[in-house]
Amino acid sequence: MQQLTIAGQEFNSRLFLGTGKFSSNQLMEEALIASGSEMVTTALRRVDIQNPEDDILKHIDPNRFRLLPNTSGVRTAKEAVFAAELAREALQTNWLKLEIHPDPKYLLADTIETLKACEELAKKGFIVLPYMQADPILAKQLEEAGAAAVMPLGSPIGSNKGLITREFIRIIIEQANIPVVVDAGIGAPSHAAEAMEMGADAVLVNTAIAVANDPIKMAEAFKLAVQAGRIAFEAKLGTQLNQAEASSPLTSFLNL
Amino acid sequence: MSFFDTLKQYDWEQIKDSIYAKTEQDVLHALNQTQCGLEDFKALISPAAAPFLEQMAQKSMLATQQRFGKTIQLYVPLYLSNTCSNSCVYCGFSHQNKIERVTLSEDQILKEAMAIKQMGFEHLLLVTGEHQKEAGFTYLMGAIELLRPHFAQISVEVQPMSTEEYQQLRQAGLHAVYVYQETYHQENYKNYHPAGKKANFQYRLETPDRLGKAGIHKIGLGCLIGLEDWRSDIWHTALHLSYLEKTYWQSRYSISFPRLRPNAGGFQPNMAISDRELLQVICAFRILNQEVELSLSTRESPTFRDHVFKLGITAMSAGSKTEPGGYAVHTKALEQFEVSDQRSPQEIESMLHEKKYEAVWKDWDRYM
Numbered sequence: 001m002q003q004l005t006i007a008g009q010e011f012n013s014r015l016f017l018g019t020g021k022f023s024s025n026q027l028m029e030e031a032l033i034a035s036g037s038e039m040v041t042t043a044l045r046r047v048d049i050q051n052p053e054d055d056i057l058k059h060i061d062p063n064r065f066r067l068l069p070n071t072s073g074v075r076t077a078k079e080a081v082f083a084a085e086l087a088r089e090a091l092q093t094n095w096l097k098l099e100i101h102p103d104p105k106y107l108l109a110d111t112i113e114t115l116k117a118c119e120e121l122a123k124k125g126f127i128v129l130p131y132m133q134a135d136p137i138l139a140k141q142l143e144e145a146g147a148a149a150v151m152p153l154g155s156p157i158g159s160n161k162g163l164i165t166r167e168f169i170r171i172i173i174e175q176a177n178i179p180v181v182v183d184a185g186i187g188a189p190s191h192a193a194e195a196m197e198m199g200a201d202a203v204l205v206n207t208a209i210a211v212a213n214d215p216i217k218m219a220e221a222f223k224l225a226v227q228a229g230r231i232a233f234e235a236k237l238g239t240q241l242n243q244a245e246a247s248s249p250l251t252s253f254l255n256l
Numbered sequence: 257m258s259f260f261d262t263l264k265q266y267d268w269e270q271i272k273d274s275i276y277a278k279t280e281q282d283v284l285h286a287l288n289q290t291q292c293g294l295e296d297f298k299a300l301i302s303p304a305a306a307p308f309l310e311q312m313a314q315k316s317m318l319a320t321q322q323r324f325g326k327t328i329q330l331y332v333p334l335y336l337s338n339t340c341s342n343s344c345v346y347c348g349f350s351h352q353n354k355i356e357r358v359t360l361s362e363d364q365i366l367k368e369a370m371a372i373k374q375m376g377f378e379h380l381l382l383v384t385g386e387h388q389k390e391a392g393f394t395y396l397m398g399a400i401e402l403l404r405p406h407f408a409q410i411s412v413e414v415q416p417m418s419t420e421e422y423q424q425l426r427q428a429g430l431h432a433v434y435v436y437q438e439t440y441h442q443e444n445y446k447n448y449h450p451a452g453k454k455a456n457f458q459y460r461l462e463t464p465d466r467l468g469k470a471g472i473h474k475i476g477l478g479c480l481i482g483l484e485d486w487r488s489d490i491w492h493t494a495l496h497l498s499y500l501e502k503t504y505w506q507s508r509y510s511i512s513f514p515r516l517r518p519n520a521g522g523f524q525p526n527m528a529i530s531d532r533e534l535l536q537v538i539c540a541f542r543i544l545n546q547e548v549e550l551s552l553s554t555r556e557s558p559t560f561r562d563h564v565f566k567l568g569i570t571a572m573s574a575g576s577k578t579e580p581g582g583y584a585v586h587t588k589a590l591e592q593f594e595v596s597d598q599r600s601p602q603e604i605e606s607m608l609h610e611k612k613y614e615a616v617w618k619d620w621d622r623y624m
Contacts, residue, residue, distance in 0.1 A: 021325020023612045045621045048378070048408070073620065075506060086623055104508040105501065105547050158323055210325050 001230050004201055006179050007095075007127045007148040009066070011038045014196065015226040016068070016181060018206025019056060020046070022215065029059035031209055035219035041068040041097045041204065044083055049090035057091075068129065070097035075110075077117035084121055096121065097151070098130040107157040109133055115141055122146025131183055134165035139172045139180075150176065151204065153184035154195065158207045160187025163194055173199045189218075189225030196229025197237060258465045259499050260458050266495070268441055271298075272488040278302035287311055292544045297494050300540035301487050309536055316539035316568040319546050328608055329549075329571040329616045330601060331379040332372055333413070335580045336360050336399060340385030342452030344438070346480065346516055346523040348591065349385040351452065358580040358587045359390045362402055369403055371584035375575055375601045378408040378618035381434070383578075386415035386454060393421045397428055404429040409620035411474070415453065416463040422470035431620060434476030434512065435463045440492035441484045448483055464496070468504025475500065475507050476551070481534070482516035482525030490537050494544060501545075510549035510571070511541055515556070531560055535567065542568035554597040561597055562607055574604040 004011040016039040022028035032040055040060050047069070048054045060067055069087040074080045077100065084096050098121065100114050101107045109132050121128045127148045132138055134152040142150050152172055155161035162185060163169060173180050179201035186192050192203045205222055212218035278299040286296035287308065299305060300312065337359035340349040348355070360368065372380065382399060384391040391414070400410055411432035412425075422433070439445055442457050449455045467475045477496055479489040497509055513534060516525040529537075534556075541550060552561055552569045554576040565572060576595050581587035599607075605615040 021321075021327060022614060023326035024609065024614050043619075045408075046616070046619055048618060049621075082623060083621075102506045104506070160322065207322065207325070211321050 001227060002234060004179065006129075011066075011202075012036075013038045013223070013226070014202040014230055015192070015222055016041065016183075016202055016204040017209065017219075018204060019043075019060070020206055021210035025055050025059040027215055028056075028210070029061075031215040031219040032060065032065065034216045034223070035209070036223045038065055039068055039202075040065040041070045043072040044069050044087050045073040047091075049086060066095065067091060067093055068095050068097050069093065070099050070131075072099045072101070072107075074100055075102040075113075076100065077113040077120065080113070080117040081120055081124075084126055085124075088126070094125055095127045096129065098128050101131075109153070111135065111138055114138075115145060118142050118147050119145040129181065134168040134172065136168055136171040136175060139176060143176065143178050147178060149179040149181050149201070151181045151183035154182050154191065155185030157184040159185050160208055161185050162187055162191035163198075166194075166198070169195070169200065170198055189221045192222055193225040193229035193232075196226055197232045199233050202226075258462045259496055260461050262495070262499050263440065263442075263461065263492070266492075268443075268488060271491055272485055274298060275302050275487045275491060278304045280304055280307075283308050286543070287315065294491070294494060294498060294544075297540060297544045298491060300543060301490055301537060305536060305540070306532070309532060309539070312536065312539035312543060313567045316542035317566055319542050320550075320566075320568050320570065323546050324570050325614075326612060327614045327616050328565055328569065329379065329619055330377065330574050330604065331381055331411070331571060332375070332377045332573055332601070333381045333383045333576050333578065334365075334368055334372060335383045335578055335582060336365065337384040337387065337391035337395075338580050339387040339390040340452075341387050342385070342454040343450050344452075344454060345448050345450070346483065356587070357390075359384075359387075359395070360580050360585065362398065364581060364585045365399055365402060367584045368581065369406055373406060376605075376617055377601065379411070379620070380407045380409070381411045381413060381573075383412070384414045386452065388415075388453075391415075393417055393425075397425060400425060400428045400430055404622060408618045408622055411476075413476075416460055417466070419466040419469045422467055422472055426470060426472055429622060430472070432474035432476060432510070433467050433472050434478070434510070435460070435467070436476075436478040436480060436512070436514065437461060437493070437496070438480045439483045439489055440479065440496075441489070444484055464500055465503075468500060468507055471506070473508060474510055474549075475504075476510040476512060478512040478514060480514055480516060481529050482527060484526065486527055486529050486533075486537075490540075494541070497545065497548065508549070509547075510551055512551045512553065513537060514553065534560075535564055538564065538568045554595045556596055558597045558599060562611075565608070566611065566613070572604065574599070574601040 013036045015037045017037045019042040071080045071083045100110045129149045131151045139150045155164040181202040182195040182200045183204040187208045195203050209218045275298045282299035283305045286299045338349045339357045343351045409431045413434040445457045549570045551571040553573045579591040608615045
């Protein structure tokens with residue numbers, strides 16, 4: 001399986017994990033390890049960034065995982081930039097998952113503010129991974145604004161509904177020159193495998209693992225599903241046809 | 257337009273009758289919906305839903321875990337003042353009650369805050385009686401400025417204010433405002449609030465509108481269970497929530513379920529609600545609305561809290577003292593009401609941990 005490269009850094013795993021909703025930080029840590037993930041996002045608002053002994057951070061081993069702080073909770077570009085600068089100083093990372101959702105109900109990304117913030121943060125030297133609507137035009141605009149990857153939603157955050165935006169994700173993948181990470185809505189390993197088969201570079205999963213009866217086992221299931229989906233993509237899936245195609249072509253006799 | 261205009265379109269007695277007329281079929285219909293409406297909600301809070309409590313609890317628990325995971329946010333109230341110019345007949349702080357009145361000084365506030373901080377809290381709820389001079393806007397602004405550097409999130413449960421005042425408090429770092437209507441029964445409201453600014457039903461009812469306009473992050477609603485027919489009051493709370501979510505879509509909402517508790521005034525509830533019925537209300541709210549935060553205070557017993565927190569709740573208070581100076585200053589002030597769950601925050605955290613839930617002490621930040 002090919003490695004994933006984002007902003008020059010290579011990752012063996014194409015499964016990114018979120019850290020919300022776990023019943024304990026200990027369980028979160030065990031699920032992170034079982035997932036084989038190397039990229040973990042955590043909400044800045046949950047972290048006490050003044051305290052290096054913060055409980056969530058203590059459970060995310062920096063030697064195993066790249067920490068991707070996210071700006072969940074901010075409502076404007078201005079707030080996002082401020083949060084990013086605080087995170088960079090306190091957590092010593094310029095990697096950032098940009099999330100701007102002024103709507104607390106469905107947590108849908110604000111397109112205009114996201115683009116504005118991405119542009120400014122990229123200029124300030126951040127490695128920006130924006131969470132976004134599955135909008136192919138916006139994906140290109142974010143790419144031009146300096147995003148290191150784009151993170152379109154499969155369906156609303158936490159909904160577990162899978163890839164209801166699949167047709168737009170397909171176009172985003174087709175047009176992108178930067179990695180595409182399907183974020184939000186992935187509720188089952190089969191959804192993750194489907195995204196990977198389509199050619200997504202990675203997927204980000206949180207609720208489906210954190211809320212499972214056995215989060216550690218579910219993390220392992222996602223690890224395997226992402227690997228299977230990626231290998232299938234690299235092996236090049238057969239084209240879907242509306243008519244049956246004979247496995248022994250009728251004209252093969254011509255080659256005899 | 258405000259919620260006052262919306263409320264005018266509804267007749268209390270008709271709503272009440274329609275809730276009590278709901279049948280088993282209506283409840284089954286509501287339980288089978290992917291997305292419930294306010295008509296389904298009537299069925300879920302009706303007497304007809306009582307035999308379906310287990311199904312409601314199952315549905316509510318799953319929906320809560322899906323959205324919030326196995327986490328419970330912890331918060332604690334800091335009572336700053338028990339002076340009050342209102343005469344609410346059910347409240348220990350009523351102007352009519354001859355109790356020791358205390359308003360904490362800056363030094364005392366800090367002393368209390370540090371004691372709370374040592375318990376591990378990052379979310380602080382400031383509570384006062386309603387008194388313009390003693391504990392009005394200026395006093396509160398001073399308290400928020402004083403406490404802001406020490407806590408990740410500051411909320412208030414104080415007298416209603418103007419939009420401009422809320423805007424200024426938000427800029428100073430105020431995160432959430434809880435303001436309970438007590439009852440949505442406009443006629444009878446005045447019997448419970450005979451004097452003081454709180455006697456103005458419309459001004460109180462429009463407070464969440466002013467909060468929405470001021471861009472407050474979180475708005476807490478609730479009715480005081482025990483004043484009027486609670487099923488009707490709860491339905492009006494849901495109507496209020498639904499109106500606010502559509503109008504002020506950038507705010508987050510929270511619902512509390514305060515039951516009347518014993519206090520210095522000795523008021524007896526007009527209508528009791530059993531534990532089963534309170535659980536029914538909590539589950540009905542969750543089935544109606546998957547995103548709203550639902551809060552359970554120390555008014556409730558340890559047994560009730562230990563079993564119910566999984567079934568829809570997202571936030572709990574712990575270690576609460578309901579008198580000014582209760583944590584460290586130790587004044588002679590009387591508490592607003594008797595706390596039922598006397599356990600320490602650490603005991604609550606252990607209980608959550610044993611039941612495989614995470615206690616969240618911090619879910620916001622002062623820079624936001």
